[in-house]
Amino acid sequence: xxxxxxxxxxxxxxxxxxxxxxxxxxxxxxxxxxxxxxxxxxxxxxxxxxxxxxxxxxxxxxxxxxxxxxxxxxxxxxxxxxxxxxxxxxxxxxxxxxxxxxxxxxxxxxxxxxxxxxxxxxxxxxxxxxxxxxxxxxxxxxxxxxxxxxxxxxxxxxxxxxxxxxxxxxxxxxxxxxxxxxxxxxxxxxxxxxxxxxxxxxxxxxxxxxxxxxxxxxxxxxxxxxxxxxxxxxxxxxxxxxxxxxxxxxxxxxxxxxxxxxxxxxxxxxxxxxxxxxxxxxxxxxxxxxxxxxxxxxxxxxxxxxxxxxxxxxxxxxxxxxxxxxxxxxxxxxxxxxxxxxxxxxxxxxxxxxxxxxxxxxxxxxxxxxxxxxxxxxxxxxxxxxxxxxxxxxxxxxxxxxxxxxxxxxxxxxxxxxxxxxxxxxxxxxxxxxxxxxxxxxxxxxxxxxxxxxxxxxxxxxxxxxxxxxxxxxxxxxxxxxxxxxxxxxxxxxxxxxxxxxxxxxxxxxxxxxxxxxxx
Numbered sequence: 424x425x426x427x428x429x430x431x432x433x434x435x436x437x438x439x440x441x442x443x444x445x446x447x448x449x450x451x452x453x454x455x456x457x458x459x460x461x462x463x464x465x466x467x468x469x470x471x472x473x474x475x476x477x478x479x480x481x482x483x484x485x486x487x488x489x490x491x492x493x494x495x496x497x498x499x500x501x502x503x504x505x506x507x508x509x510x511x512x513x514x515x516x517x518x519x520x521x522x523x524x525x526x527x528x529x530x531x532x533x534x535x536x537x538x539x540x541x542x543x544x545x546x547x548x549x550x551x552x553x554x555x556x557x558x559x560x561x562x563x564x565x566x567x568x569x570x571x572x573x574x575x576x577x578x579x580x581x582x583x584x585x586x587x588x589x590x591x592x593x594x595x596x597x598x599x600x601x602x603x604x605x606x607x608x609x610x611x612x613x614x615x616x617x618x619x620x621x622x623x624x625x626x627x628x629x630x631x632x633x634x635x636x637x638x639x640x641x642x643x644x645x646x647x648x649x650x651x652x653x654x655x656x657x658x659x660x661x662x663x664x665x666x667x668x669x670x671x672x673x674x675x676x677x678x679x680x681x682x683x684x685x686x687x688x689x690x691x692x693x694x695x696x697x698x699x700x701x702x703x704x705x706x707x708x709x710x711x712x713x714x715x716x717x718x719x720x721x722x723x724x725x726x727x728x729x730x731x732x733x734x735x736x737x738x739x740x741x742x743x744x745x746x747x748x749x750x751x752x753x754x755x756x757x758x759x760x761x762x763x764x765x766x767x768x769x770x771x772x773x774x775x776x777x778x779x780x781x782x783x784x785x786x787x788x789x790x791x792x793x794x795x796x797x798x799x800x801x802x803x804x805x806x807x808x809x810x811x812x813x814x815x816x817x818x819x820x821x822x823x824x825x826x827x828x829x830x831x832x833x834x835x836x837x838x839x840x841x842x843x844x845x846x847x848x849x850x851x852x853x854x855x856x857x858x859x860x861x862x863x864x865x866x867x868x869x870x871x872x873x874x875x876x877x878x879x880x881x882x883x884x885x886x887x888x889x890x891x892x893x894x895x896x897x898x899x900x901x902x903x904x905x906x907x908x909x910x911x912x913x914x915x916x917x918x919x920x921x922x923x924x925x926x927x928x929x930x931x932x933x934x935x936x937x938x939x940x941x942x943x
Contacts, residue, residue: 709819
């Protein structure tokens with residue numbers, strides 16, 4: 424039976440030499456963990472000797488602390504509860520009732536509806552993009568500049584199957600869920616509800632962020648325990664009923680933390696070893712430092728009261744607990760939570776190190792490719808795939824729209840499509856967008872913000888967002904005279920309106936680059 428610890432005893436351990444914290448009635452010793460904490464020691468000191476349940480549960484899964492700290496650091500149960508915080512959390516303060524799902528018929532409907540009931544800080548975090556948001560807008564609007572070339576008098580009466588594979592895993596659709604952070608700020612079950620929706624649709628691939636509110640193990644478990652597909656569109660039949668889960672990885676400044684995370688997800692002590700919990704690792708390389716997201720900076724965190732014993736506005740992603748607060752730069756959650764991410768990644772050191780940590784069966788994908796030259800480098804480095812991404816326009820404004828980079832690969836290095844799988848994300852709001860990406864060689868198209876907006880209604884909202892996109896994709900295919908994914912090709916598109924924006928060769932061989940080398 425666990426020892427009982429009084430609030431008075433807990434309060435005595437309120438400093439860095441003896442740092443205890445209570446969560447959900449259980450007391451944990453964070454003393455040894457605190458100096459290596461990715462988010463710094465200050466947040467732990469803030470809650471030292473206190474009950475941090477409100478802060479922890481705002482965005483965390485119940486099991487996370489037990490997976491971070493060894494059992495020996497679980498000291499016992501709190502004998503009596505401490506005062507409950509009365510401050511406002513990021514997932515409360517709804518300003519309007521949610522419209523019924525039956526009234527929402529497009530992804531944009533979900534976006535507009537979410538703005539009526541999600542708290543301002545949550546909306547700012549989800550929807551914000553870097554500086555003037557040019558890239559964020561162009562990610563979507565550039566799709567509209569590429570027009571379709573429908574073929575007519577083709578028999579399209581046969582059912583369309585969207586079933587395909589992603590990194591060798593059977594999926595019900597080429598549309599996958601892109602990684603997003605802090606799902607619990609939108610819905611209490613966060614990424615778990617996303618997993619359940621993907622499972623119900625017959626197996627939609629889900630990429631889970633290192634900064635998710637729930638651990639990857641929690642997501643995998645939620646999907647495994649959820650019933651199979653319910654009544655859904657026949658186009659989403661996946662006879663294997665798989666739910667591939669991939670990890671989107673931010674490398675920690677303390678690389679031992681990353682090594683431990685990967686080891687826990689890919690290697691087990693069983694004999695013979697059981698399969699990896701994840702089907703691949705998506706290494707994020709387009710955010711070595713946080714972008715300036717001005718909308719997020721401008722919206723302050725909800726105020727706390729002077730009577731709180733735990734700051735319930737604490738944002739606690741999977742890798743780094745942090746508290747949103749204002750400084751002379753603003754109060755962006757994105758900037759605050761990115762403090763643990765390493766800015767020191769390199770082609771020659773990071774990729775071999777990661778590859779050595781992963782079992783051969785777990786593919787490595789480079790996420791954040793924005794030039795043909797880097798696509799070639801990823802191919803030559805042995806990556807199994809790349810994701811063309813600019814972090815949803817959240818990192819570097821005026822970087823190219825992702826569909827333009829896909830065009831650049833077609834023009835400058837088409838061989839990469841034969842050597843590895845190419846994915847694209849950013850700005851996907853319609854089934855026509857997915858169709859165009861697939862015509863240009865993408866193996867799959869990711870959706871991030873749209874899924875988060877749907878998450879406001881839980882798994883049913885996420886499911887409907889994905890169903891809408893899949894239905895639109897099927898309609899587009901039939902309108903263009905095709906009924907199979909392998910029939911899609913660039914000839915079904917007219918890209919002349921944007922061709923002039925695409926480089927003609929690899930950046931290293933650009934005439935200006937040659938001239939510059941000659942002057943050095």
